[in-house]
Amino acid sequence: MTRREEIEQHLADRYDELRAQGMSDADAARAIESERLELEGDRGAGLLADASGDVKYAWRTLRKNIGVSAVIVLTLALGIGANAAIFSVINAVLLNPLPFREPSQLIRIFHTYSKLPEGIESLSPADFYFLRERSRALESIAMYIAPNEGFAFVDGDRAMQVYGAWTSADIFKVLGVKPLLGDTFAAGDDAPTAPRKAVISYAFWRRVYDGNPNVIGRQVRIAGQSMPIAGVMPAGFWYPRGDRADVWVTRAVAMPTRQGPWGLSTLARVRKGVTPADLGADLDAAAQAVQKRFPGPGERWTLVTRPLKEQAVRDIRPVLLLLFGAVAIVLVIACVNVANVMLARATAREREIAVRTALGASRARIVRQLLTESVVLAAIGAMAGLAIARVLVKTVLAMAPQNFQMLRDVEAPIDGRVLLATVAVAIVSAAICGVVPALVSLRSSLSATMGDGRSGMDVPRRRRLRSALVVAEFALSLLLLVVAGLVTRSLLRIESVDAGFRSDHLLTLTISLPSNTYDTPQKITAFYNRLLDAIRRMPAVESAALADGLPAGFATGGTNFHVDGHPMANGEAEPIAESPFVSGAYFRTLGIPIVAGRTFDERDADPKANNVVMINRTLARRFFGDVDPVGRKLMVSGNQDSTIVGVVGDVKYSPLDSADPEITIYTPFEQIPFRVMIVAIRTVGDPLDLVASVRNEVIRLDPEVPLGRTRTMEQLMSDSVERPRFRTALLVMFAVVALVLAAVGIYGVMAYSVSQRTREMGVRLALGAQPVDVTRLVVGEGLRLAIAGVACGVAGALALTRVLSTLVFAISPLDPLTFGSVTLLLVAIALAACLIPAYRATRADPLAALRAE
Amino acid sequence: MRHMTGMLDRELKKGSAELLILSLLEAQPRHGYDLSKLIETQSGGAIVFRVASLYPLLYRLEKRGWIVGRWVEKAGQRRRRFYRLTPAGAKVLASQRDTWREFVDAISRIAQVDHA
Numbered sequence: 001m002t003r004r005e006e007i008e009q010h011l012a013d014r015y016d017e018l019r020a021q022g023m024s025d026a027d028a029a030r031a032i033e034s035e036r037l038e039l040e041g042d043r044g045a046g047l048l049a050d051a052s053g054d055v056k057y058a059w060r061t062l063r064k065n066i067g068v069s070a071v072i073v074l075t076l077a078l079g080i081g082a083n084a085a086i087f088s089v090i091n092a093v094l095l096n097p098l099p100f101r102e103p104s105q106l107i108r109i110f111h112t113y114s115k116l117p118e119g120i121e122s123l124s125p126a127d128f129y130f131l132r133e134r135s136r137a138l139e140s141i142a143m144y145i146a147p148n149e150g151f152a153f154v155d156g157d158r159a160m161q162v163y164g165a166w167t168s169a170d171i172f173k174v175l176g177v178k179p180l181l182g183d184t185f186a187a188g189d190d191a192p193t194a195p196r197k198a199v200i201s202y203a204f205w206r207r208v209y210d211g212n213p214n215v216i217g218r219q220v221r222i223a224g225q226s227m228p229i230a231g232v233m234p235a236g237f238w239y240p241r242g243d244r245a246d247v248w249v250t251r252a253v254a255m256p257t258r259q260g261p262w263g264l265s266t267l268a269r270v271r272k273g274v275t276p277a278d279l280g281a282d283l284d285a286a287a288q289a290v291q292k293r294f295p296g297p298g299e300r301w302t303l304v305t306r307p308l309k310e311q312a313v314r315d316i317r318p319v320l321l322l323l324f325g326a327v328a329i330v331l332v333i334a335c336v337n338v339a340n341v342m343l344a345r346a347t348a349r350e351r352e353i354a355v356r357t358a359l360g361a362s363r364a365r366i367v368r369q370l371l372t373e374s375v376v377l378a379a380i381g382a383m384a385g386l387a388i389a390r391v392l393v394k395t396v397l398a399m400a401p402q403n404f405q406m407l408r409d410v411e412a413p414i415d416g417r418v419l420l421a422t423v424a425v426a427i428v429s430a431a432i433c434g435v436v437p438a439l440v441s442l443r444s445s446l447s448a449t450m451g452d453g454r455s456g457m458d459v460p461r462r463r464r465l466r467s468a469l470v471v472a473e474f475a476l477s478l479l480l481l482v483v484a485g486l487v488t489r490s491l492l493r494i495e496s497v498d499a500g501f502r503s504d505h506l507l508t509l510t511i512s513l514p515s516n517t518y519d520t521p522q523k524i525t526a527f528y529n530r531l532l533d534a535i536r537r538m539p540a541v542e543s544a545a546l547a548d549g550l551p552a553g554f555a556t557g558g559t560n561f562h563v564d565g566h567p568m569a570n571g572e573a574e575p576i577a578e579s580p581f582v583s584g585a586y587f588r589t590l591g592i593p594i595v596a597g598r599t600f601d602e603r604d605a606d607p608k609a610n611n612v613v614m615i616n617r618t619l620a621r622r623f624f625g626d627v628d629p630v631g632r633k634l635m636v637s638g639n640q641d642s643t644i645v646g647v648v649g650d651v652k653y654s655p656l657d658s659a660d661p662e663i664t665i666y667t668p669f670e671q672i673p674f675r676v677m678i679v680a681i682r683t684v685g686d687p688l689d690l691v692a693s694v695r696n697e698v699i700r701l702d703p704e705v706p707l708g709r710t711r712t713m714e715q716l717m718s719d720s721v722e723r724p725r726f727r728t729a730l731l732v733m734f735a736v737v738a739l740v741l742a743a744v745g746i747y748g749v750m751a752y753s754v755s756q757r758t759r760e761m762g763v764r765l766a767l768g769a770q771p772v773d774v775t776r777l778v779v780g781e782g783l784r785l786a787i788a789g790v791a792c793g794v795a796g797a798l799a800l801t802r803v804l805s806t807l808v809f810a811i812s813p814l815d816p817l818t819f820g821s822v823t824l825l826l827v828a829i830a831l832a833a834c835l836i837p838a839y840r841a842t843r844a845d846p847l848a849a850l851r852a853e
Numbered sequence: 854m855r856h857m858t859g860m861l862d863r864e865l866k867k868g869s870a871e872l873l874i875l876s877l878l879e880a881q882p883r884h885g886y887d888l889s890k891l892i893e894t895q896s897g898g899a900i901v902f903r904v905a906s907l908y909p910l911l912y913r914l915e916k917r918g919w920i921v922g923r924w925v926e927k928a929g930q931r932r933r934r935f936y937r938l939t940p941a942g943a944k945v946l947a948s949q950r951d952t953w954r955e956f957v958d959a960i961s962r963i964a965q966v967d968h969a
Contacts, residue, residue, distance in 0.1 A: 013886040038905035
């Protein structure tokens with residue numbers, strides 16, 4: 001206490017004297033306050049023991065430089081916020097366990113054999129049947145099929161298209177999820193003779209039944225079959241498809257009569273304590289039993305497993321990791337910027353530090369003070385960052401494509417782990433931002449003299465460090481901009497892929513006929529023909545056609561074939577072609593040119609007539625060469641001989657960003673009429689104007705037929721590039737943030753450098769240098785840094801070519817246009833950022849400079 | 854070498870500040886404000902001690918037993934703490950003066966600044 005009294009006395013004396021010298025009350029008080037401030041910072045010297053002294057002092061120092069502090073906090077908030085946001089999504093999707101009982105025991109089971117292009121494929125009913133009967137390693141197993149086109153769902157006079165899965169009885173048991181209301185399926189519910197049952201999702205229950213609990217036991221018709229609603233699942237249960245979880249319907253599991261067909265998804269729970277080796281042997285035994293029971297030609301295949309989690313996050317994982325890399329770069333750039341500002345500030349505070357060091361404050365003491373400042377900054381930055389993260393998470397999830405089921409369905413709260421990670425990131429950032437400047441300023445602070453009123457000289461070492469930081473910043477920005485540029489260019493390439501047809505003025509709608517009323521091919525064909533006739537009579541319709549799939553990633557499947565007279569050599573796999581089933585007007589409606597022969601007509605409509613197909617140009621060229629394929633035969637699906645009646649232009653049925661070209665075999669839809677078909681309508685005006693009248697027409701023909709998704713072809717095309725667009729939008733966003741930070745960074749360094757060299761500039765001007773020379777000096781220095789950074793960045797990108805090549809479509813990972821424009825952009829930004837300080841340098845007053853000397 | 858000069862520099866400054874205080878207390882006891890005023894005026898404003906520099910130094914010297922402080926009250930004034938030199942401090946002052954003189958002489962001989 002006496003020490004404080006003594007110092008207060010001193011300060012009072014000082015105040016009195018300053019007043020006596022004629023200083024205003026306010027100025028004198030300010031002078032006193034500034035001395036007192038220095039004092040409070042020096043807790044280590046034992047003056048004013050105060051536990052929160054460092055923080056208080058740091059807070060005051062930061063408030064004194066409110067502008068700089070705000071820039072620092074904002075910069076850190078951007079970096080930390082972007083990281084917290086992406087990390088909370090990663091946490092929710094990749095790190096958190098799936099919301100099932102003991103999810104680590106859950107696996108998916110697949111087929112594999114050496115010639116399989118995708119590596120693994122789904123199982124057949126025979127595989128499932130034998131696994132369920134024989135496996136000892138599996139506690140439970142279930143299969144499901146989630147049809148893309150969904151089901152017709154009829155309750156009383158309400159008909160609608162719903163989505164979900166056919167499943168065997170045990171699916172909920174495997175997942176270990178209990179219903180919210182009623183029951184799920186019991187063992188034996190999938191016996192061939194058992195009546196079917198349905199379970200509905202929470203969202204569907206709320207949407208369709210307003211959450212009415214009396215829904216249990218209610219009779220509905222799904223895909224034409226009558227069944228009761230047995231139960232309602234709890235909110236958040238989504239398996240297997242988050243975006244399409246309306247209903248689960250039991251499907252009969254019968255003793256198989258052949259090995260195929262494939263296409264069953266299989267999910268199983270491994271018994272506790274079973275080793276991978278045991279499991280492998282167990283699956284091998286089942287596979288051998290199937291092959292013994294249904295011996296067939298071809299290579300021996302085996303069963304393989306994948307963790308359910310791995311399969312569920314397979315698509316989203318690389319995208320999230322890419323984004324994580326991007327935000328990490330943003331954070332590093334942010335830290336580099338802040339370190340630079342702190343370094344400049346440390347220089348300005350050299351005298352303060354020098355005095356304290358001279359008075360015996362230890363190195364550790366001063367480092368601690370500087371560190372406290374950056375920790376306070378990082379803490380405020382982290383809080384602001386979390387606020388940014390909340391908004392960003394919402395944005396990211398809202399932007400997520402429909403078919404990223406894991407993302408659409410997930411909530412990414414800022415939970416304990418995200419908070420912890422954010423705190424860790426903030427601490428690391430604070431260390432990066434604080435330690436380097438602290439150490440550097442300590443090393444040189446002692447050279448500043450105590451009585452010297454001028455601030456210390458800009459030590460070359462420190463200037464080199466600052467320059468190195470700017471170079472690093474530009475290198476990282478370049479890397480991020482290159483990635484953003486490459487994915488943007490790829491997206492443009494994907495969007496401009498010529499899919500081989502005209503997507504404008506096309507309306508598409510899915511119709512699925514209930515199986516109880518449409519139980520013969522004739523009835524199905526009749527319905528669709530009546531519907532097509534009615535639609536064609538509408539005034540705004542140019543033409544209308546049927547297809548079971550659509551181009552640009554909405555195809556339904558492929559078929560194997562060989563050219564008649566050229567069977568496959570032993571062991572060689574047959575080629576697989578896209579195989580749409582279409583009506584004759586399909587090609588005219590979609591604007592696909594007929595290159596040779598004819599399209600399907602009434603002659604082909606009779607299922608008893610000879611089988612005919614049409615093929616695309618690539619198939620014709622590849623398998624017939626110069627020979628006219630019209631009139632020749634293909635053996636489709638193994639042994640079904642079909643005459644080729646026409647050749648059409650190539651159309652892309654796989655997703656737009658997949659490799660081309662592909663081979664296609666078209667079959668008239670009347671030959672195997674499916675209940676679920678897509679009606680494509682070429683309109684004169686806006687396709688969406690037609691939706692209401694088409695809907696009315698369907699209801700007029702049969703009120704029990706639900707109208708499925710109604711989309712224009714352009715909407716579908718846009719949906720099909722949702723994933724690349726999502727990735728691109730986020731990467732571009734983060735790259736722009738990085739660019740802004742890099743611009744601020746180089747501006748800061750150049751502005752500071754100029755302010756330190758005012759005297760030099762003044763002297764140069766006084767000695768006859770022209771403003772343009774000074775400008776050139778400043779801009780030249782800035783540009784040298786920028787170009788060095790860009791060069792390092794390009795070198796880094798070259799080293800990462802292999803990674804980059806996974807991101808591009810139809811351009812080189814070293815696309816010169818991208819690299820060129822990104823380089824130009826960065827140099828231009830650097831130029832702009834240097835011009836303001838350069839202009840300021842030309843205004844240095846020569847007289848003032850000389851007087852100072 | 855950079856490190857060496859840094860060390861020397863630091864010792865030098867620390868030493869000179871101590872020398873100044875001890876010298877000023879040799880003739881008579883003085884309080885802190887008085888000391889800071891004297892240093893500033895006698896050095897022609899070249900050396901300025903602010904509270905954050907001055908008092909830690911005084912307390913350190915006191916702790917070493919070179920000076921001792923004592924509260925003094927005078928009628929009509931607030932009380933002040935006066936510092937005076939101890940016998941130990943007087944010895945230190947004498948030896949520091951010698952060291953300083955030798956040092957300045959040495960520097961002057963090498964740098965040939967004595968005629969300036």
